[in-house]
Amino acid sequence: MKRTKNINLARMRKGRGVSFVLRPLAIGVAAALVGCSSDEEVKVVSSVEDCVDNTQLDEVQCEAAYQRALEEAERTGPKYANLSQCEAEFGNCRESSSGFWMPLMTGFMVASLLDNDRRHYSSGYYNPVYRYSASGSRYYDRLMTADGQVIGRYGKSSYTVDKRAMDPKPKVTKTVSRGGFGSVASAKSSWGGGRSSSGSRGWGG
Amino acid sequence: MVPEAGEADLVLRLPIGERPRWQERAQEFGFHFHTMYGEPYWDESAYYQFSLEQIEKHIEEPTEEIHQMCLEVVAKVLEDEELLRHFCIPEQHWDFVRSSWKNGDPSLYSRLDFAYCGQGPAKLYENNADTPTSLYETGFWQWLWLQDNVDRRVLPLQSDQFNSLQEKLVNRFRDLQFLTPGRELHFACCKDTEEDRGTVQYLQDCASEAGIANHFVFMEDIGCDADGFFTDMQDQVITWMFKLYPWEFMFREEFGSLLGTNNVRWLEPPWKAILSNKALLPMLWKLFPGHPNLLPSFFESELDKAADFPELVKKPIFSREGANISIVRAGDVQLLSDGPYGEEGYIYQAMHPLPKFGKSFTLVGSWLVDDLAAGISIREDENMVTQDMSRYLPHIIL
Numbered sequence: 001m002k003r004t005k006n007i008n009l010a011r012m013r014k015g016r017g018v019s020f021v022l023r024p025l026a027i028g029v030a031a032a033l034v035g036c037s038s039d040e041e042v043k044v045v046s047s048v049e050d051c052v053d054n055t056q057l058d059e060v061q062c063e064a065a066y067q068r069a070l071e072e073a074e075r076t077g078p079k080y081a082n083l084s085q086c087e088a089e090f091g092n093c094r095e096s097s098s099g100f101w102m103p104l105m106t107g108f109m110v111a112s113l114l115d116n117d118r119r120h121y122s123s124g125y126y127n128p129v130y131r132y133s134a135s136g137s138r139y140y141d142r143l144m145t146a147d148g149q150v151i152g153r154y155g156k157s158s159y160t161v162d163k164r165a166m167d168p169k170p171k172v173t174k175t176v177s178r179g180g181f182g183s184v185a186s187a188k189s190s191w192g193g194g195r196s197s198s199g200s201r202g203w204g205g
Numbered sequence: 206m207v208p209e210a211g212e213a214d215l216v217l218r219l220p221i222g223e224r225p226r227w228q229e230r231a232q233e234f235g236f237h238f239h240t241m242y243g244e245p246y247w248d249e250s251a252y253y254q255f256s257l258e259q260i261e262k263h264i265e266e267p268t269e270e271i272h273q274m275c276l277e278v279v280a281k282v283l284e285d286e287e288l289l290r291h292f293c294i295p296e297q298h299w300d301f302v303r304s305s306w307k308n309g310d311p312s313l314y315s316r317l318d319f320a321y322c323g324q325g326p327a328k329l330y331e332n333n334a335d336t337p338t339s340l341y342e343t344g345f346w347q348w349l350w351l352q353d354n355v356d357r358r359v360l361p362l363q364s365d366q367f368n369s370l371q372e373k374l375v376n377r378f379r380d381l382q383f384l385t386p387g388r389e390l391h392f393a394c395c396k397d398t399e400e401d402r403g404t405v406q407y408l409q410d411c412a413s414e415a416g417i418a419n420h421f422v423f424m425e426d427i428g429c430d431a432d433g434f435f436t437d438m439q440d441q442v443i444t445w446m447f448k449l450y451p452w453e454f455m456f457r458e459e460f461g462s463l464l465g466t467n468n469v470r471w472l473e474p475p476w477k478a479i480l481s482n483k484a485l486l487p488m489l490w491k492l493f494p495g496h497p498n499l500l501p502s503f504f505e506s507e508l509d510k511a512a513d514f515p516e517l518v519k520k521p522i523f524s525r526e527g528a529n530i531s532i533v534r535a536g537d538v539q540l541l542s543d544g545p546y547g548e549e550g551y552i553y554q555a556m557h558p559l560p561k562f563g564k565s566f567t568l569v570g571s572w573l574v575d576d577l578a579a580g581i582s583i584r585e586d587e588n589m590v591t592q593d594m595s596r597y598l599p600h601i602i603l
Contacts, residue, residue: 002257002369002580002602003367003580004344004369004372008414011410011413011414012234012235013233013234013235014233014235171434171442172441173432173434173440173441175430176431178425178427180427180460181424181450181454181458182396182424185450186425202394202398202404202449205333205337205338
């Protein structure tokens with residue numbers, strides 16, 4: 001057979017009339033992440049002591065994991081232009097070194113079962129989690145990662161998460177300028193000599 | 206001479222009834238550009254029929270072979286400054302392009318365009334290696350067309366199609382994720398083009414199927430932070446990007462100066478700028494003269510070598526969708542298609558008209574995912590130059 005054997009038609013089906021809706025902005029509370037359901041059990045610990053008591057990591061490893069989680073939080077955590085926006089969603093917030101308002105990390109995730117490789121703190125990612133506290137939201141009192149993936153209700157002894165929840169999150173920064181791409185296309189599309197002058201055809205070929 | 210359809214061992218163009226209410230099916234699957242400017246783009250009132258031998262010997266094999274030849278051209282051009290100038294790669298980007306090649310930055314896909322009637326070798330027109338479109342129509346929509354027509358017993362059960370595009374794209378995305386660990390993939394194209402957005406959405410669907418976390422941002426909306434990192438509309442730093450936007454445009458734009466400084470992995474990789482360039486064609490002819498799948502091609506500076514050819518096709522170094530093509534007959538230039546390209550110069554290719562099926566000139570696009578031939582798309586035009594108003598027709602193997 002020279003053709004694709006099977007196509008997941010459900011994924012290819014698009015909502016009626018809905019062309020391309022962008023994901024919501026802000027921190028983009030991810031309703032559902034796509035992909036494989038390879039679940040993993042994790043503990044969410046809120047301090048070095050909590051980590052030592054409740055995970056397979058020892059004190060040195062917990063201390064290192066905590067430091068890494070703090071660095072991750074600084075790098076990837078939700079960022080707000082002002083304090084009130086941040087507090088409205090996460091309650092307790094602080095000002096970051098780069099001048100944003102960011103929620104305080106509620107804790108960080110450690111896998112319940114650690115093989116030797118992952119016990120080594122330098123090879124593991126200890127993702128920070130945040131406690132969402134906007135009253136009236138259906139995410140109220142849920143723990144989530146920096147990209148808005150919900151881990152579960154706050155206060156459980158362990159959580160089952162998609163493995164991807166353990167991946168490092170993308171860095172968030174302050175954009176200082178936009179519009180540096182696209183000028184050549186726009187100059188060429190103002191060329192009006194052909195049938196394609198309405199401009200709805202693209203720049204592929 | 207233009208071959209006429211209908212003889213033995215030619216590709217066949219056969220009429221077929223349209224699927225009832227296929228437009229509703231298009232809606233269901235989000236195929237929104239099947240009709241453009243009030244004219245049909247997707248046309249299922251007919252289809253093309255190939256034999257397995259035609260596909261495997263005349264298209265699949267040469268496609269993979271030509272791809273390897275093209276890679277040899279890339280290696281050669283990147284180590285030769287004069288050639289880099291011939292290819293109009295701006296000097297400040299030479300290192301960027303070179304290092305992407307040296308690092309072995311992986312590629313995703315490309316499409317080779319051939320003139321092929323079913324007999325004799327397919328002749329390469331050009332390589333769309335950077336921003337090929339008609340991907341969704343090929344990988345998914347014509348696949349579904351065959352499935353539907355076999356299900357309703359209009360086409361025989363044993364009908365096949367040269368089209369493993371979607372399967373290969375998903376597998377390729379899995380490989381790419383392994384080769385690009387710890388990064389999320391941003392997809393981008395220009396605003397106001399439903400066709401490009403649809404193509405990119407399709408690739409997002411394939412990436413999602415492969416388990417890659419992905420995002421979308423319009424090219425015009427890309428930002429940068431104080432350290433020169435590219436950002437999306439959520440201020441998330443872009444570290445891995447698929448852009449349906451030509452490298453030769455990006456090199457010449459404001460943010461072009463940041464390329465290579467901000468640790469982004471690109472799809473297609475920067476070295477594809479050499480392949481999507483029409484200067485590739487005279488280079489191929491120089492390195493592989495007389496190859497059965499190549500048409501003799503020349504740089505402007507070597508036109509003396511082209512004296513034996515009564516008719517030459519003049520193509521801009523950079524162009525999309527068949528714009529700015531002319532025919533040169535004994536020094537006399539006849540413009541075949543107008544357009545906004547050509548300021549970077551031209552190349553010349555020996556005239557080899559597209560085969561004609563009835564009233565239609567027909568072009569075969571042959572897809573590659575990385576270095577594997579992955580299927581074909583058929584485009585028809587009433588004119589000799591296949592342009593953006595051409596129609597897309599499905600095909601089968603029987």
